Amino acid sequence: MNTFSKNLDMLDAFSALKNMAKNPYDLTAAKALGPDRISSLICSSCGYDILYGTQRIDASVLEGLQKVSDQSGAVDQFLLMKKGEIMNTIEGHACENRQVLHTSCRDVFTDAPHNPPAAAQAKQELSKLEKFLAALDAGTIANADGEPFTDMINVGIGGSDLGPRALYHALAAYSLPGRKVHFISNVDPDDAAAVLKNINLSRTLVNVVSKSGTTLETLTNEELVKAAFQKAGLDPRAHFIAVTGEESPMDNPEKYLRSFYMFDYIGGRYSATSMVGAVMLGFALGHDAFIEILKGANDMDQAAEERDIRKNPALLLALLGIWNNNFLSCETVAVLPYSQALIRFTAHLQQCDMESNGKSINRQGEKLTYRTGPIVWGEPGTNGQHAFYQLIHQGTRTVPVEFIGFRKSQYRDDILIKETTSQEKLVANLLAQSLALATGKDDANPNRKFAGNRPSVVLMGDCLTPYSMGALLALYEAKIVMQGFIWNINSFDQEGVQLGKVLANRLLDHFAGLKNDTSYNGEETDELGWAMLTAAGMIK
């Protein structure tokens, strides 16, 4: 049992920070933000430089946050998690009671992994995958006409879609020649129809991803896709791959060309580096590139063990987030990558963060009196500058920002206009936004006044590569679990998704009932649901 169980507001460091928050560091004051501050408040690790001089903190706040980290045992808990402690639990109440071992997916580069059994399972699946990918390359696995597979459809939802899809878009620049991936996730039939409309099925693999093997959307879409294969006279068994739990209903060699396993100690939203992401990314980018992703993630997992918050990127981001959230009362956090390739990364973080930390009770089942996970949102810059930045600069709410940027582009296909490259324009805009938010600007015209004092951090990497993408993914995973440890919540379950499922099934019963019996009336058993269906015009 986890021995760290103090609420954030019960830590000794809490009240001192509350006091400091009454009068937080004023970035707009004379000399508050100078070159010394900018160059000294940098945390560098795993190829990233995190610039945090533009946060509303001073040395005392940093010290207080360090104490929060120490007193909450954030790093100790992170280590326990990696070693296989049952972290997914609520004391005294029924819940999943599972280990949390997504880090083991990349703890495969040493003879002494944190959790040897899980690392061994990860290695075994990686080895299966390596052979499978080699057979695709060699042409020993091919379609009925002996042609190589060029396309893959990834069928999955939530964790089996968002993280892998974000990584695919992030790294599409490095795709193997002639390989392309498509995604079907939504139970909306138009999602599948739009993909199936423009694809040569005979050259297509279908990667069906569901840990339980029972996800409604995924099974439905699998059937939709299967029907399209059968209509085209193709044998699904020769095209369909399963990524699922061992012995799930989907673990069936008669139905799938191959099965790859994920394990119940890996939560969906943390599964991008397990086989959930590996099969699709290995197909698209090749085996070696996927291993690079794992290396980046593993290096960041190591860095997250550091106890000094100024040297641990994940811990630093976690605590700055808590400062803005619990002490400066900010409700959201915007993640704004200055990299079009990261177009879906924020959507992944919405799941990883909000599903993990959108909780109201602590690990003892008690209702919390402070705020937990923020609302995470954002779009890539510079696009966002021409959209919602108006509110960030001059609106009535403070939105803490996490900027992400890279010194070099992926394609290196650039152009010099007005003496600067596009990449230089991109990074100049990123850095300028961080400064503008912090400093603000006075003006005689009240409409041209900028209040400033709006906090941001800048995460700078060299180039978005498989390695740096892996590190970035692991950075946010670790940030999120550290925040959960500090808030004393269980970041690893998701009971909040159940009620909607139950009610949806009740409504579906009515549709089925009406099909079987035109005189069916659901009003007596489900007054509210029946009224909603009627009001929505779904039944007459």
Place this chain on the structure above:
Amino acid sequence: MNTFSKNLDMLDAFSALKNMAKNPYDLTAAKALGPDRISSLICSSCGYDILYGTQRIDASVLEGLQKVSDQSGAVDQFLLMKKGEIMNTIEGHACENRQVLHTSCRDVFTDAPHNPPAAAQAKQELSKLEKFLAALDAGTIANADGEPFTDMINVGIGGSDLGPRALYHALAAYSLPGRKVHFISNVDPDDAAAVLKNINLSRTLVNVVSKSGTTLETLTNEELVKAAFQKAGLDPRAHFIAVTGEESPMDNPEKYLRSFYMFDYIGGRYSATSMVGAVMLGFALGHDAFIEILKGANDMDQAAEERDIRKNPALLLALLGIWNNNFLSCETVAVLPYSQALIRFTAHLQQCDMESNGKSINRQGEKLTYRTGPIVWGEPGTNGQHAFYQLIHQGTRTVPVEFIGFRKSQYRDDILIKETTSQEKLVANLLAQSLALATGKDDANPNRKFAGNRPSVVLMGDCLTPYSMGALLALYEAKIVMQGFIWNINSFDQEGVQLGKVLANRLLDHFAGLKNDTSYNGEETDELGWAMLTAAGMIK
């Protein structure tokens, strides 16, 4: 000059609503949410049914909101706007001082438009476009080899990208056979490189969209794309189209195959139904489908003139938003379409809403003491259910939700599994979520308890078509401007984007300076910017 200039908190109706907000309607109370309430709180217009029984309102609150509407003159101002009053202004301070006439783009179906000169200009551009599209169809405009154009690259950013792109994705199911559109917006050179990598330029038109003809990102990307055409031995003049202001630097027949005009009385974020969206959407969907979009938008613009908030969808959404924002203190609003085709609609709304209403001063230049525009975010359902819904159900913040759904799918390519279609599953989930948020659920296990009382509305349409998309677009445009009128802010300028631009140009000067002179040092003139560039590793 606009005579409506009272702040929201100075309206007579304000304090009564403030009192009611102390004890708002409790949706979880016994019989609080029954069939009568669900069936009576519906606003139907232009093919949409808006179900708002799941809001925390009662008859008194509705009456109070009606008074807010009447006392603020929201509808009167909307009419003034349509007629051509200078609504884009701040009294006594330098600003754009422009009319706001995006509604004129679709006020083309009557002999008595609200603003005849603007409607005439809209008709003239539509007529030019109709001829151009007919020439493409007839093959009288073709590439150098006489082949028809199959692809279009849309180069634009902000309003010249988000709205048009959202509409293209929403309606791609209705694309003309063999026509496809690609988008380049970000100054990130990888955005252009990824598009140019996989395209047959000889069959491609390039639609360059910039009102001013001076947008940095757009001009840069235009040059990048032009270089690719020249490299391929193709004459850009035969492929490039301009959508720009008359007499802007881009209005140049020597450089473009055609120029279509937008006018300074149409703001970028409201320009999707002007030539900004028309040229690309006309190419993709055909002229008639684009006219259908305009019809839907025009019908909603008419509906927005209704004074009874229970009969005016835009006004109703505006006031429910204000109730949640200013009285129940919600900081964000989630727009959750249960339609994968609306994947980019929320990104468009982020601009339209947050750039319009992310303001802190009123139309008299005075600082406001109440909250204005919320943070708008969201992703399509059911995907979101497997991502961030955990926080919406059990997190520590209340997120008001606007659900959007349709009774029928676009492709009508569906499958029956467990006796229900995918479309039925989709809509059942949508309605179930609205109910679950409202009612919550008690449970002995605190982790399985749902507090409920979380407000939502459901917008139900029959099918997402060009007409219903036009109506939905105009619904949100009108909602946003009505909120701005009620908050007494100028929703039509965007001074908040200026500071970042100025600082970015200063940083770009340093890159240019270093290229020209290796001993260049920007530290003396721009200490902060130079420090940020150094800290970010952009200069050594």
